[in-house]
Every structure is written in structure tokens, then in C-alpha cells.
Amino acid sequence: MIEVRDLVITFNPGSPLERKALRGISLRLGEGDFVSVIGSNGAGKSTLLGAIAGDMLPTSGRVLLGGSDVTRLPAEARSRHVARVFQDPLAGSCGNLSIAENLALAASRGQRRSFLPALRQSRLSKIRARIEELNLKLEDRLDQPMGSLSGGQRQALSLVMATLAPSSVLLLDEHTAALDPRNAEFVLGLTRDLAARFRLTVLMVTHSMRHALDIGTRTVMLHEGRILLDVAGAERAGLTIEDLLDQFRRARGEALAEDRLLTG
Numbered sequence: 001m002i003e004v005r006d007l008v009i010t011f012n013p014g015s016p017l018e019r020k021a022l023r024g025i026s027l028r029l030g031e032g033d034f035v036s037v038i039g040s041n042g043a044g045k046s047t048l049l050g051a052i053a054g055d056m057l058p059t060s061g062r063v064l065l066g067g068s069d070v071t072r073l074p075a076e077a078r079s080r081h082v083a084r085v086f087q088d089p090l091a092g093s094c095g096n097l098s099i100a101e102n103l104a105l106a107a108s109r110g111q112r113r114s115f116l117p118a119l120r121q122s123r124l125s126k127i128r129a130r131i132e133e134l135n136l137k138l139e140d141r142l143d144q145p146m147g148s149l150s151g152g153q154r155q156a157l158s159l160v161m162a163t164l165a166p167s168s169v170l171l172l173d174e175h176t177a178a179l180d181p182r183n184a185e186f187v188l189g190l191t192r193d194l195a196a197r198f199r200l201t202v203l204m205v206t207h208s209m210r211h212a213l214d215i216g217t218r219t220v221m222l223h224e225g226r227i228l229l230d231v232a233g234a235e236r237a238g239l240t241i242e243d244l245l246d247q248f249r250r251a252r253g254e255a256l257a258e259d260r261l262l263t264g
């Protein structure tokens, strides 16, 4: 479960560079909820994820995970319960370590363990089984360097890594944006599969309006640090990409030509 209450984040307060990234966001996700987050550039999407992960300290407001107030808890202390996958396939793993080593490290995330026990044979067998089960076709390459994989394969493994430790919250920050369409669809399919299998609570930032409407159970639209739209169920099912565009146009009072939002 994730809850943010009246979350405000202001960067460089009181200086000429002051920027109000979040202006009072309140949002509650129950266990197993899968929320797609959309918004124009600078809307505050990554800042919201950063505040939940513990990378950014709120100016005011609260963050709760599983009912506990974690507002002041550092990111390392939350890492057992919160996993995050970034846009850059290289961001979540170490290219010089083998695939198995990366996976073993991910499996021990948030635990006070040394590296070597993480590579125990029993643990490796479990990891191999997971890779096989997900049909990633990488089970015979576990000894190869992570850096030898394609961007799509590496991002798929980043997702698997994010779900190896017993996290209940998965934060996805445009995690398919750097992939070609075929790999993006594969990674999205894997995302849905893992989220359902482990009953994860997911916040997925996307620039694709189609994905924002098709993936997950709820769509939240941010604009200039505020929630502009929060829809689920029949209301969401009845929305079209054109409806989303209209919302943006109304909020901004201008055309979206220069924006990175994708209608596909």
C-alpha cells in the first residue's frame, strides 16, 4: 500500500531557482493496484516517484508505505519494500558483473548480507528457475557479463531483479521509453505478469497515452505538480486518447506540439 498526503516538494526554496515540483499531492494505492501516471514535461512524475522511494525529502506532507509513516526514512531503509526501474536499461544493474551476480545481489536487496552468500547455489537455482519460468531465454547465459545483453534483455532483467527481493511496491519511471516497440511490448507484458503474480502495488510513469489507458487499473494525470485527473473502472474504460489530450489542452491552454507526450 502507498499513500501520500498533501505532498509538497519545492526545489531550491527561497532562491531565484525555486521550483515547486509537487504542490499538494494526495494519492492512495491499495495492495495490488496498478496506476499509470501521465503528465507533460516537468509535471512532477519523477519527483513523486522519488519521494515515495525516499530519494527526495518532502518540503511538507507525508509518505506512508504499508500503513507506516516513512516520510523521514532514507531510501536504503525503504529498499526492502520499494523497487524501482528507470528509463535507462543500464541504470539498474552493473555491466561488469555477471547476470547471475547481478540477480543474486538484487535478491539480497535491503538485507544486511555480504555478497558471497548471496551467490549460494540454492539461491542461484531459484533465480534460474524464475528466468526459465518467465521465458526470457537467458537461463544459459547467467555466467556472461550483464553488459553483453541488449537494452531490451537488460531492462527485462532489471524488472526481474526488482521483483526478486520481497518488495511490495514497484515504481516504474518510463521503463520502456528507451526500447524499440517490440521490446517495449515484451517488457510491458512482463511487467503485467510480475505485478499480477506478486500482487505488487505499481506506479508506472509513461509518456504513452495508450499505455496510460490500457495498462493497469487506474490512470492519474499530473500537471504542474497537481493531480488533474484520477480515473478507474468504467470511467477510465470509457476514456479515449482524444479525451486525455483535451484534458491536457484545457489545463495548459495551448497546443501540445512541443511536448513529449505520445498519442500511440
Ligand SMILES: Nc1ncnc2c1ncn2[C@@H]1O[C@H](COP(=O)(O)OP(=O)(O)OP(=O)(O)O)[C@@H](O)[C@H]1O
Pocket (backbone or CB within 6 Å): 011, 012, 019, 020, 021, 039, 040, 041, 042, 043, 044, 045, 046, 047, 048
Ligand atoms: N533536483 C532538482 N532540482 C531542481 N529542480 C528540479 C529537480 N528535480 C526536478 N526539478 C524540477 O521539478 C519539476 C518536476 O520535475 P520532474 O522530473 O518530477 O518532472 P517529470 O514530470 O518527471 O518530467 P519529465 O516528463 O520531463 O521527465 C521540473 O520543473 C524540474 O525541472
